[in-house]
Amino acid sequence: MIFDVLIVGAGVSGSLIARKLSSYDLKTIVIDKENDAGNVTSMANSAIVHSGYDPVPGTLKAKLNVQGNKMFPKLCEDLDVHFEQIGSLTVAIYDDQIKLLSDLAIRSKENGVEVKLLSAEEVKKLEPNINPNVKGGLLAPSAGIVNPFTLTVHAMESAVDNGVTLHLGEEVLSIKKDGDVYVVKTTKDEYQAKVVINAAGVYSDKIHSMIEPVDYKVTARKGEYFVLDHYKEGLVNHVIFPLPSEKGKGILVSKTTSGNYIVGPSSEWSDDKEDLSTDKPTLDAVRKAATEMVPSIPFNQVIRTFSGNRPTPSTHDFVIGFAKKDNHFINVSGIESPGLASSPAIAEYVVNEFVSKVLSLKEKKDYKPALRKRINPSKLSVNERNALIKKDPDYGEIICNCEKVTLGEIKDELSRSVPPMSVKALKKRTRAGFGKCQGGFCQPLVIKILAEHFNVDMSKIKLDKDGSEICKYLTKEAK
Ligand SMILES: Cc1cc2nc3c(=O)[nH]c(=O)nc-3n(C[C@H](O)[C@H](O)[C@H](O)COP(=O)(O)OP(=O)(O)OC[C@H]3O[C@@H](n4cnc5c(N)ncnc54)[C@H](O)[C@@H]3O)c2cc1C
Structure with missing residues (x-):
């Protein structure tokens, strides 16, 4: 079969x-x-839907950030993804930063983003835990927080529900043009497609270089x-940013959609695209920078790093468009x-702007933008919950005690078109294992549920990637 598009x-x-x-109507x-889906950078970020005040005006980053931000409320409603427009507050702690804050307000205007410059007193009123020496702030009400795990998984579920084929666990090894089609070789198979879209994240330059020399x-x-941990409301009410620098938007303090708090990120160049380690000196620096904005962050509540x-990209802007050699x-x-x-x-x-120039796009009559809704028992009233449990007792069986995730929710995820294939994939969808004990109690149950569902031995269930099987042998067989 020749696919119209291979991503x-x-x-x-x-x-x-x-x-x-x-x-x-495309294959x-x-x-x-x-x-x-979403197992690399798309799951390991700050999960902020930035307002778009910061990118350099005129860049793709500025244009697409501002447009993207406006699309989030409807997108997240359709995809059943938690999104909250809590606003961001960029704070000036030192006198000489006030001028930078005003410059940022000018940049915001150029990018078409509504912002408000605040006095020190106004900042303190909005954020009682902010450094009392704060000199002023820039409020961007359109910024928000999103659940990054379900955003990607649900987007892919929607694509698959509407007819897209998804092949996971296959690495693209080579891409060659043969007449009018691209031949894409993977670790498992070979595919033909009229159009190839390279969305390979940290490896996107490598994928691009498979068809032509790359100058970035x-x-x-x-x-x-x-x-x-999600221990109390109101440590911060907005996404708190320092002033941006050449290293990026800086170390932020924010709540997450699940009511935890997130503090970070650092910014370090790395030669190893697979290195996802954390280290004490870097985290100490993160901690120091964050406490300069919010001195009372309770670091004794850290449950994970x-x-x-x-x-x-070396171009300083998104690289989006046709390859030089070929517009397919x-x-x-x-x-x-x-x-x-x-x-x-x-x-x-x-x-x-691109696919439509090379393929004719005919709208599908039966396209369904909205996903089948998930049931979240913790959002129901006691009566609603009792009625649900009466109908389906699995919604009364708690598997993850920290996050109160039920067997019913886990079974629902396993019934969907992009089901979780690993402990981590299930964790990303349901939060089972995300709490204080980090899966210490629920992981054995989760492994058993996955093994039963896929009808395999528990020793085949992976924590995450290949080679991350958890149960090596029965305890009595251990040497
Ligand atoms: C620390 C940090 C903080 C961030 N904070 C924010 C934020 O708050 N707000 C914001 O807007 N953005 C943020 N970002 C940026 C955001 O996370 C990324 O822009 C986004 O996730 C990129 O998505 P992607 O799909 O392009 O790449 P990825 O998510 O990396 O996806 C690329 C995919 O390609 C696959 N792939 C690669 N090579 C191959 C191959 N040879 N064969 C098959 N598959 C392949 C990978 O497995 C991967 O799944 C942050 C990023 C980081 C790291």
Whole structure:
């Protein structure tokens, strides 16, 4: 079979492009080397839907961030993804930063983003825990927080529900043009496609270089974080940013959609695109920078540290467009921050400005933009919950005690078109294992549920990637 479009990469860019393409009569396939959608940078970030005040005016980053931000409320409603427009507050702690704050307000205006300069007193009123020496702030009400895990997975689920083929666990090894089609070789098979879209994150320069010499580089820029337990409301009410620098938007303090707090990220160049380690000196620096803005962050509530690698392009802007040699190869390359915030607009831009120039797009009559809704028992009243449990007792069986995740929710995820294939994939969808004990109690139950569902031995269930099987042998067989 010849596919109309083959997308390399099921991160947030590839998944939302696939979803957009699934609204047309096209044969589309997405290939990703990971065993889940959104398993690389799209799950390891700050999850901020930036307002768009910061990118350099006139860049793709500025244009697509501002457009993308406006698309989030409807997108997240359709995809059943938690999104809250809590606003961001960029704070000046030193006198000489006040001028930089005003410059940022001018830049915001140029980018078409509504902001408000605040006095020190106004900042303190909005954020009682801010450094009392604060000198002023810039409020951007349109910024928000989103669940980055479900954003990508649900986008891909929507694409698959609307006819897209998804092949996970296959690495693209080579791409060659043969007449009018591209031949894409993977670790498992060979595919033909009229159009290839390269959405391969930190490897997007490598994928591009499979068809022509590339005059830019995508380098990993690591960001390390702390995650705090969800212990109390109101540590911060907005996304708190320092003033941006050449290193990016800086170390932020924010609540997350699940009521935890996130502190980070650092910004370090890395030669190893796979290195996701965290280290004490870097985290100490994150801690120092964050406490300068919010002195009372309770670091004794940290339940996890993690890191993500930004796919940073040497061009300083997203690389989106046709390859030089051929307009049937479309790059969506170097999508660093604000890539998540821009992602819905990136998908529209890629399809409307590039795919439409080389393929005829006929709208599908039976396209369904909205997903089948998930049931969240913790959002129900006691009566509603009792009625639900009466109908389906699985919704009364708690598997993850920290996050109160029920067997019913887990079974629902396993019944969907992009089911979780690993403990981590299930964790990203349901939060089972995300709490204080980090899976200490629920992991054995989760492994058993996955093994029963896929009808395999528990020793086959992976924590995450290949080789991460958890149960090596029965305890009594251990040497
Ligand atoms: C520390 C940090 C903080 C960030 N904070 C924010 C933020 O708050 N707001 C925001 O808007 N943005 C943020 N970002 C940026 C955002 O996360 C990225 O822009 C976005 O996730 C990029 O998505 P992507 O789909 O382009 O790439 P990815 O998510 O990396 O997806 C690329 C996919 O391609 C696959 N792939 C690669 N090579 C191959 C191959 N050979 N064969 C098959 N598959 C392949 C990978 O497995 C991967 O799944 C942050 C990023 C980081 C690292």
